[in-house]
Amino acid sequence: MKKIAILGKPNVGKSSLFNRLAKERIAITSDISGTTRDVNKKIIQLEEHPIQILDTGGIDESTELFSKVKNLAFKTAQEADLILYLVDGKHLPDDEDRKLFYALQKIQNNCFLVINKIDNDKEKQNAYEFDSFGAHDSFFISVSHNRGINFLIQSILYHLGLHNTKNLQQESLEELLENMPEVSPTEVQEEIIHVGIIGRVNVGKSSLLNALIGEERSVVSAIEGTTIDPVDEIIEFQNKKICFVDTAGLRRRSKIKGIEKFALDRTNKILEKSHIALLVLDVSTTFVELDEKISSLVDKHSLGVIIVLNKWDIKIKEYKEIITELKRKFKFLEYAPILTVSALNKRHITDLKQKILEVYQNFSYRIPTSTLNNTILEATKKHPLPSDHGKIVRIYYATQYDTNPPQISLVMNRPKSLHFSYKRYLVNYLRDHFNFEGTPIILTPKDKKSIKE
Known part of the structure; x- marks a missing residue:
């Protein structure tokens, strides 16, 4: 032994x-x-x-x-x-x-x-x-x-x-699967779901927090930059605990005043500890470049995300026009669910809580190893990996080594030859076969030698 x-x-x-x-x-x-x-x-x-x-x-x-x-x-x-x-x-x-x-x-x-x-x-x-x-x-x-x-x-x-990797160099992914043992999904430990509420100043983040928890927890005013310190509150919804954090509204760096400089730093620290971000956008006005910059925080901290279109009761355009503009400007968040809400009138607040639980489940999901490898194999058959200057590029096997968000290693003979476009293809293929709505998927190509030796 x-x-x-x-x-x-x-x-x-x-x-x-x-x-x-x-x-x-x-x-x-x-x-x-x-x-x-x-x-x-x-x-x-x-x-x-x-x-x-x-x-x-x-x-x-x-x-x-x-x-x-x-x-x-x-x-x-x-x-x-x-x-x-x-x-x-x-x-x-x-x-x-x-x-x-x-x-x-x-x-x-x-x-x-x-x-x-x-x-x-x-x-x-x-x-x-x-x-x-x-x-x-x-x-x-x-x-x-x-x-x-x-x-x-x-x-x-x-x-x-x-x-069973004695002949790893000679085996294809298909051959390897025949001898690969099943890995049972790791049981996700019950924990508090941390949700950061982000957006530029005066989009209604504090009002949204108050609506979500059902009480006046956060100070709401028309004065820009009212929220400086992150305001957090834990609620229980469908036997799950959710901790909401209302972060300070962000503005262009040139317009940040005094104490707000600390707010920006604290917002980043809050997001480091968060699982999901609620990206709050104000539909009573047009989207601006700053909205797109703030949305990049989602990718920076590898967060699950829900796009919240607030102030729907006073929206500036019709639904179809708003969604078209949204998909054009936030194309990199195409996997994010979109909800129309009114924090003031409590529109779709319960739906938003439900969607948080769904996204967190996707964020924590672990694909069984054999299922993951069969899916990757199927993807490579439908669209073979491009060669590297005539040299064969091969994926030997895949393993999901972490969750929150899902993180997958692709053990390959030439990891540096995996083009970003093919990686994007694999991510989209996984999305087509598993419910990863609202969560990023991180694929990391690895050299088999770093695993075997």
Whole structure:
């Protein structure tokens, strides 16, 4: 039976990862350094493969007790087939972590550098500082948010030779599917749905928030820039909790006054933590360039999105004309549902709440691996991949490694040769076969060597 040892300094999340892989709370987790001292062992099933995982104590030589813990951890590493060395991605890498990682690589060639506590894409950018370790295989995860765990599991199976990829170079996607095990969808944990309300000044965001929660929570006035601090409120709708955040109205950078400069920064911070954006547009006047610029925040933060056409009771044009203009100016949001509302008269407010739940379900959806690969295979048959200067470009397999939003890796022989137009074709093909209304789909081409070796 294959063995995996989890090592690292105290408080980097080793026991939490152990519990996550075991799918039960076995190891005690706390903020106190040295909570784990002995080695926790558990036989788990990874895609029907029995594997023993070993959770070691935090490596720290500050006391005699911790020196013994370190010795035991290193002894465990020698017995393992694969080492997962965890570091805290919220802190910059230090020399002690580097020395420990290099020492473990001498013990075991199969050593993954796992950077934990990467809760969003901004933290992922900062975590690239760990490239200085020179690790052959590194992974960004967040155990607490269940980010990147499935992709880590897939890579573990490949390195342990448990994923039937012996002849990966010769196999086509169609051949690979015959031997590829089914991956059960990861159960989405119940959580609060965070919804950011965005738009330029005076489009009615605060009125919309008040209508959604059914009370005067946000100050409403005709004065531009009334809302500075983000105003949030949690409601329960159909047994789901939704946290609405009314962000400050945005205006052209040249017209931002005083304290509003802080509002722009806070709006971005709010959207970093949001799942869905309500893009509020004022249909009592024409759309402007600033509306389009604000809508780019949706793509920047990879959010689910609903376009809310507010002030419908005093709309400037008829429905058909407004929708035609909308689709022309916001073509990149063609996957977004559109709702006409009047925050003042409570028009379609319940429908908007319902649509939020639907979009969040799409945002959190995980496609079963075999279904995903069959769909990609079907797409490549209907429209073969263009060659790269006469050289065959091939997709070996696909795996969805994360949700919120759906994120899919395409393991290929020539990932750099996947043209953006073909990637767009695949995204649209997936949209035709699965309900991804309101959510972006992120496709990432990867070299098979980065997975296999």
